[in-house]
Amino acid sequence: MTADRHGHRMSDTGAEAAAHYEQALDDLLFFRPEVVRSAQAALAASPRSVMGQALGAYLGVLGTEEKDAAAAREAFARFRSGLDEGAPTRRERMHLAAVTACLDGDIHGAGRLLEDLTVAYPRDALALFVGHQIDFLTGNAPRLRDRIGGALGAWSDDDRHHGPLLGMYAFGLEETGHYERAEDAALAALAQHPRDVWGIHAAVHTYEMRDRFTDGIRFLDARTDDWAAGTLLTVHNWWHYALYSLERGDTARVLEIYDRAIHHDASPGAAMQLLDAAALLWRLHLAGNDQSARWARLADAWEGRQDGAHYAFNDVHAVMAYVGAGRLTQAERLVGDRQQWVAGAAPSVTNRAMTTDIGLPVCRALIAYGRRDWERAADLLLPLRHRLHTFGGSHAQRDAVQRTLVEAALRAxxxxxxxxxxxxxxxLRPLCPYNWSAQARLEEHLGNDTQAAAAQERAGAGTSP
Structure with missing residues (x-):
């Protein structure tokens, strides 16, 4: 029986397929688009490979694309129908259970199964990567950190994938507030592999959360060749660059990045890229910056996807686009569709709770905001502010919703x-220009001109080089 490079046996997998599988793992950990081709090559060489089938199914889920998940579900069902369930190894059976949970919509259950797998097999890179992404998609910051931290001790520093694991660990450290430790871990990952874009991504999050926007820009500028094109995180890292520019008051640079790298006529329309576009334009919308033409194109892209209920985090960003474009009827239609879906969804489907508890209230709040019903928007968002993480994303991503609550409260x-x-x-963030700018507007509302001027001065200080 073939084994991977860590000695894990691989059922029904020939040497050629195993080589393609190893390449696919490498592509996956370094966020290369070639991962799809490598995974397909592994299955072409050994169609009944259990690990090859598991990898293909995971890829169908992690992009949060409803159509990809449906196709993966059909392909995996065909594979399981002819499988001798007693033939795979224990590790492979654990993967099969996790894949099945994923495809059934039980993302939390899949994360727990992968956690058990990692305890038993800490050098299973696929289990670590998929589990880490599930922790991100479900907003579970402690697990995002500790899933990787608990396995790192079993990895040698000279293993090729030790660096990407450090990058993952850095992101978990950042999301749990260990910013300096996270930066150190991210830089250590990049010392091993400068093109580790998840490690770069972790580092830029630490600069964002510490209001080191100029440092973040310098960091990205110094590494442009490592992240700015040809990766699965290219758009998202450009989004971070745009956030830095926005905080520094450089709206022209924000729009230049948006048009060139985040959303344009050649954009593929992937959900994760569209939500970055929506989140960026929404911040401009909150600032009263009219981007009606860009909103219209973005709303067209969301509408063209014809998404059903799949991931509430995506739904919220679609509604941002509809509200930004003034298409409130379309936004209401999405909310009505999700309400109907929730009524019939199985309780085990993770997105059911995400949609009910967070997605729908946030969507309704965004619609209220679009109608200038600041009171209702604030009332809907206030009970959610300490629970927003339960529908996924990062602190930086969810801040668009938190700022909406601030703006609704001010306007109401x-x-x-x-x-x-x-x-x-x-x-928490004493150098953030947005925070002080909003404080200045509050002081103006209260008639405190001196305090308003002082707050505005603090806002300006945060934008200086």
């Missing part, structure tokens, strides 16, 4: 609430 004239929200934000 809820000075006490706005003061509390801004005090929370300023204590």
């Amino acid at each position: 004239g809820h000075a006490d609430l706005a003061r509390t929200l801004l005090s929370e934000r300023i204590q």
Whole structure:
């Protein structure tokens, strides 16, 4: 029986397929688009390879694309129908269970199964990668950190994939607030592999959360050749660059990045890229910056996808696009569709709770905001602010929703609430220009001209080089 390079046996997998599988793992950990071709090559060489089939199914789920998940479900069902269930190894059976949970919509269950697998087989890179991505998609920051941290001790520093694991660990450290430790881990990962775009991604998150926007730009500029084209994270890392530019008040640079790298006529229309586009334009929308033409093109892209209920985080960003484009009827239609879906969805489907508890209330709040019903928007968002992580994403991504609550409170004239929200934000991120700019608007509303001027000065200080 063939084995991978860590000695894990691989059922029904020939030497050629095993080589393609190893290449696919390498492509996966380094976020190369070639991972799809490598995975297909493994299955072409050994169609009944259990690990090859598991890898292909995971790829169908991790992109949060409804159509890809459906195709993976059909292909995996065909494979399982002819499988001798007693033939695979214990590790492979654990993967089969995790894949089945994923394809059935039980993402939390899949994450738990992969956690058990990692305890038994800590050098299974596929289990670590998929589990880490599930932790990200479900907003489970402690597991995002500890899933990798618990396995790292079993990996040699000179293993080729030790670096990507450090990059993953760095992201988990960042999402749990260990920013300096996260930066160190990310830089250690990049010392091993400069083109580790997940490690780059982890580092830029640490700069974002510490309001080191100029440092973030310098970091990305110094590594442009390593991340700025040809990877599965290219658009997302450009999004981070645009966030830095936005905080520094350089709207022209933000729009240049948006048009060139984030959303344009040649964009493939992938959900994860469209949500980056929506999240960026929504921040401009909150600032009163009219981008109606860009919103219209983005709303067209979302509408053209004809998505059903699959991942509530995507739905929220689709509604941002519809509201930004003034297509409130389309936004309401999406909400109505998701309400009907929830009524019939099985309780074990992770997205059911995500949609019910977070997705639908946030969508309704965005629609209320679009109608200038600031009171309703604030009322809908306020109970969610400490639970938003349960529908996935990062702190940086979810901040678009948190800022919507701040803006709704300000516009509704809820000075006490706005003061509390801004005090929370300023204590955590005392150098963030947005926080001080919003504080200045609150002080102006209260007639405190001196305090408003001081806050505005602090906002300006945060944009300086």
